[in-house]
Amino acid sequence: xxxxxxxxxxxxxxxxxxxxxxxxxxxxxxxxxxxxxxxxxxxxxxxxxxxxxxxxxxxxxxxxxxxxxxxxxxxxxxxxxxxxxxxxxxxxxxxxxxxxxxxxxxxxxxxxxxxxxxxxxxxxxxxxxxxxxxxxxxxxxxxxxxxxxxxxxxxxxxxxxxxxxxxxxxxxxxxxxxx
Amino acid sequence: xxxxxxxxxxxxxxxxxxxxxxxxxxxxxxxxxxxxxxxxxxxxxxxxxxxxxxxxxxxxxxxxxxxxxxxxxxxxxxxxxxxxxxxxxxxxxxxxxxxxxxxxxxxxxxxxxxxxxxxxxxxxxxxxxxxxxxxxxxxxxxxxxxxxxxxxxxxxxxxxxxxxxxxxxxxxxxxxxxxxxxxxxxxxxxxxxxxxxxxxxxxxxxxxxxxxxxxxxxxxxxxxxxxxxxxxxxxxxxxxxxxxxxxxxxxxxxxxxxxxxxxxxxxxxxxxxxxxxxxxxxxxxxxxxxxxxxxxxxxxxxxxxxxxxxxxxxxxxxxxxxxxxxxxxxxxxxxxxxxxxxxxxxxxxxxxxxxxxxxxxxxxxxxxxxxxxxxxxxxxxxxxxxxxxxxxxxxxxxxxxxxxxxxxxxxxxxxxxxxxxxxxxxxxxxxxxxxxxxxxxxxxxxxxxxxxxxxxxxxxxxxxxxxxxxxxxxxxxxxxxxxxxxxxxxxxxxxxxxxxxxxxxxxxxxxxxxxxxxxxxxxxxxxxxxxxxxxxxxxxxxxxxxxxxxxxxxxxxxxxxxxxxx
Ligand code: SF4
Ligand code: SF4
Ligand code: SF4
Ligand code: FES
Numbered sequence: 001x002x003x004x005x006x007x008x009x010x011x012x013x014x015x016x017x018x019x020x021x022x023x024x025x026x027x028x029x030x031x032x033x034x035x036x037x038x039x040x041x042x043x044x045x046x047x048x049x050x051x052x053x054x055x056x057x058x059x060x061x062x063x064x065x066x067x068x069x070x071x072x073x074x075x076x077x078x079x080x081x082x083x084x085x086x087x088x089x090x091x092x093x094x095x096x097x098x099x100x101x102x103x104x105x106x107x108x109x110x111x112x113x114x115x116x117x118x119x120x121x122x123x124x125x126x127x128x129x130x131x132x133x134x135x136x137x138x139x140x141x142x143x144x145x146x147x148x149x150x151x152x153x154x155x156x157x158x159x160x161x162x163x164x165x166x167x168x169x170x171x172x173x174x175x176x177x178x179x
Numbered sequence: 180x181x182x183x184x185x186x187x188x189x190x191x192x193x194x195x196x197x198x199x200x201x202x203x204x205x206x207x208x209x210x211x212x213x214x215x216x217x218x219x220x221x222x223x224x225x226x227x228x229x230x231x232x233x234x235x236x237x238x239x240x241x242x243x244x245x246x247x248x249x250x251x252x253x254x255x256x257x258x259x260x261x262x263x264x265x266x267x268x269x270x271x272x273x274x275x276x277x278x279x280x281x282x283x284x285x286x287x288x289x290x291x292x293x294x295x296x297x298x299x300x301x302x303x304x305x306x307x308x309x310x311x312x313x314x315x316x317x318x319x320x321x322x323x324x325x326x327x328x329x330x331x332x333x334x335x336x337x338x339x340x341x342x343x344x345x346x347x348x349x350x351x352x353x354x355x356x357x358x359x360x361x362x363x364x365x366x367x368x369x370x371x372x373x374x375x376x377x378x379x380x381x382x383x384x385x386x387x388x389x390x391x392x393x394x395x396x397x398x399x400x401x402x403x404x405x406x407x408x409x410x411x412x413x414x415x416x417x418x419x420x421x422x423x424x425x426x427x428x429x430x431x432x433x434x435x436x437x438x439x440x441x442x443x444x445x446x447x448x449x450x451x452x453x454x455x456x457x458x459x460x461x462x463x464x465x466x467x468x469x470x471x472x473x474x475x476x477x478x479x480x481x482x483x484x485x486x487x488x489x490x491x492x493x494x495x496x497x498x499x500x501x502x503x504x505x506x507x508x509x510x511x512x513x514x515x516x517x518x519x520x521x522x523x524x525x526x527x528x529x530x531x532x533x534x535x536x537x538x539x540x541x542x543x544x545x546x547x548x549x550x551x552x553x554x555x556x557x558x559x560x561x562x563x564x565x566x567x568x569x570x571x572x573x574x575x576x577x578x579x580x581x582x583x584x585x586x587x588x589x590x591x592x593x594x595x596x597x598x599x600x601x602x603x604x605x606x607x608x609x610x611x612x613x614x615x616x617x618x619x620x621x622x623x624x625x626x627x628x629x630x631x632x633x634x635x636x637x638x639x640x641x642x643x644x645x646x647x648x649x650x651x652x653x654x655x656x657x658x659x660x661x662x663x664x665x666x667x668x669x670x671x672x673x674x675x676x677x678x679x680x681x682x683x684x685x686x687x688x689x690x691x692x693x694x695x696x697x698x699x700x701x702x703x704x705x706x707x708x709x710x711x712x713x714x715x716x717x718x719x720x721x722x723x724x725x726x727x728x729x730x731x732x733x734x735x736x737x738x739x740x741x742x743x744x745x
Contacts, residue, residue, distance in 0.1 A: 071309035072422045089419050099342065102310040102419050125309045169305075173339050 048133035053118045055134040057156030067128035070104035074120035082113035107149040111137045191280040206271035218322045220408045221360035222272035225464045229361050236268035236292040240281035293326040303338040305355040313410030315423040347395035357411035363403035371399040401469045417453045429658035433471035437556040439647030440467040444658040451475040468553050482622040484634040485662040503616040503631040504678025511591035512537040515598045518558025521643030527672040529569045534681040541574035542603045554729040563646040577604035585609045599623040635668045636661040650719035654710045
């Protein structure tokens with residue numbers, strides 16, 4: 001059954017359109033003077049809030065030493081298999097690191113695969129991998145989009161450490177417990 | 180009530196369930212038969228019982244009997260014989276099943292024992308799972324998940340012990356991780372018969388070491404790595420190479436000698452990382468020799484053949500095969516088969532030889548047998564050649580007959596299946612006289628001088644069967660893909676037969692086994708698919724009179740005294 005809507009005829013003011021134009025101009029003019037919400041990317045960059053999940057990076061301890069021991073747990077947990085690690089042995093001639101025994105020979109994260117889920121950070125037993133505030137990854141080739149070990153440390157930098165696990169181990173070993 | 184057991188069985192009760200187990204079974208195995216796991220570290224089914232880790236504590240009870248009258252005391256509440264439970268827990272590994280034995284593995288007291296043993300074991304443990312090669316297959320890790328408290332109450336300083344001691348050329352020891360179970364000590368003494376390991380010092384200072392001036396360097400040293408329940412003993416070759424949870428296991432056979440030890444090949448994405456023994460109680464128990472564990476290195480060795488070639492220049496597979504076929508068609512071919520080929524390949528070689536009416540010889544390889552798992556016959560499959568009818572007598576180490584035939588001009592071409600003819604006694608001058616078609620995996624003097632070279636696959640890259648010294652037919656599976664462009668060996672041989680003008684034969688295992696079963700009497704009932712993991716013992720009596728070179732090994736006694744002297 002057809003349903004007829006009774007349309008009200010427009011009033012004179014409405015037919016003039018002027019009040020509506022003024023109302024629209026008011027909104028526009030308000031934004032002329034109100035502070036900007038967009039920014040001139042890439043010259044200007046946003047402040048990244050704490051806890052942001054950006055590009056996964058490898059970090060060093062405050063003494064500039066590699067923290068990752070190439071346990072490959074992140075490689076295992078990574079859902080899209082973006083991480084690829086070649087484990088290696090730390091040679092005995094590094095006095096402050098030899099007792100760690102193991103470290104990555106190569107460490108690649110394919111950023112075309114990474115889904116920024118943060119599971120690698122969550123699983124890492126050494127607190128060596130963090131998704132920090134780097135959010136923009138671009139490149140012209142696929143190879144450029146794979147972060148190798150050097151690049152991962154460059155992106156990661158140094159983070160504060162609460163544990164100094166290996167320093168404690170070393171101190172215990174030097175203290176010894178011999179009879 | 181369950182039926183009275185057979186005389187060699189005794190009925191025991193595990194967690195309220197009656198089960199008949201063979202006499203002499205210990206409580207761990209009896210519980211295993213009842214599908215109940217009793218956690219343990221020091222007990223190993225193939226070693227003597229030491230009873231030192233105390234992880235296997237269970238509650239044990241025996242049916243009550245009146246001491247005076249020896250009549251069973253009945254429990255009026257249940258109407259069954261009363262059970263006298265021992266007031267203290269017992270170690271399950273060192274207690275054998277006796278009739279009516281009752282075991283409880285799930286009471287609070289037992290769980291308490293396990294929790295406490297775990298806490299004590301972890302007191303001095305370095306907890307370095309992230310860098311430990313055993314992580315993922317570590318008993319301490321598994322049982323700590325089940326029975327650990329998750330945090331440590333130990334506030335004193337942990338013991339510090341040496342972290343990377345080289346016990347021998349292939350074994351690295353991390354003393355901090357050792358839980359002093361003595362499995363490795365017992366293995367060295369009882370199985371390897373090389374009693375080099377032992378503990379020094381007392382209490383928590385106890386440390387595993389080699390006898391002064393000795394090394395753990397016998398050919399079975401890596402078995403200690405396999406049986407170490409924790410990551411204390413690690414393989415120097417595999418150390419820090421890959422975490423075990425990435426590795427795929429493929430059942431295979433050790434090809435270093437005619438023992439045919441069952442193995443497990445661990446690979447990831449087409450690369451092999453290690454080889455470990457696979458349990459077969461009729462062949463190798465749970466052991467294998469160190470020498471067999473490095474055989475995977477031939478897969479990516481520098482001398483690996485990956486290209487078809489004619490007179491040293493690379494050629495397309497079809498062209499190389501056609502050229503080889505042409506040489507074979509010319510007649511007067513001599514075939515040098517191999518005791519390292521699988522049964523299926525030997526069968527196809529026989530087909531080729533029959534078609535060409537060519538004589539077949541094999542090359543024997545003999546080394547010293549160690550009476551454990553390396554026999555004197557260093558070919559894995561000489562008996563396969565006998566069973567398939569490729570040859571009817573045992574091969575010699577030198578190809579003297581072939582050499583004489585070449586000198587006499589009776590041979591127009593030689594087909595060698597993986598055998599280095601120079602090493603087998605042919606001189607360069609003799610090889611220069613005849614064109615050689617060489618099928619093989621590795622480059623050698625023969626492949627250098629051969630007219631046609633056809634690359635083949637290693638045992639890790641194909642599937643098939645071998646017949647070991649007991650005449651046990653055992654199968655191996657393909658662990659990794661072969662080099663790009665190299666065809667499967669069965670396909671290569673089938674194509675070679677076709678190229679030589681012969682019939683077209685099946686080249687996949689299923690179809691080929693139908694033909695083998697039809698033509699080879701001893702294998703009449705076998706198909707590749709129904710061959711079990713433990714293998715099939717064939718009847719070796721037709722060949723019993725042959726003077727096999729093997730002496731005694733772990734599960735093999737030579738039949739004739741002639742062989743025993745070798
Ligand atoms: S953030 Fe997620 S997807 Fe990206 S590397 Fe880590 S685990 Fe893999
Ligand atoms: S980053 Fe962490 S989880 Fe990944 S390999 Fe290194 S230590 Fe292990
Ligand atoms: S090294 Fe391993 S097998 Fe040997 S006693 Fe220690 S824990 Fe046991
Ligand atoms: S397994 Fe029984 S005491 Fe170790």
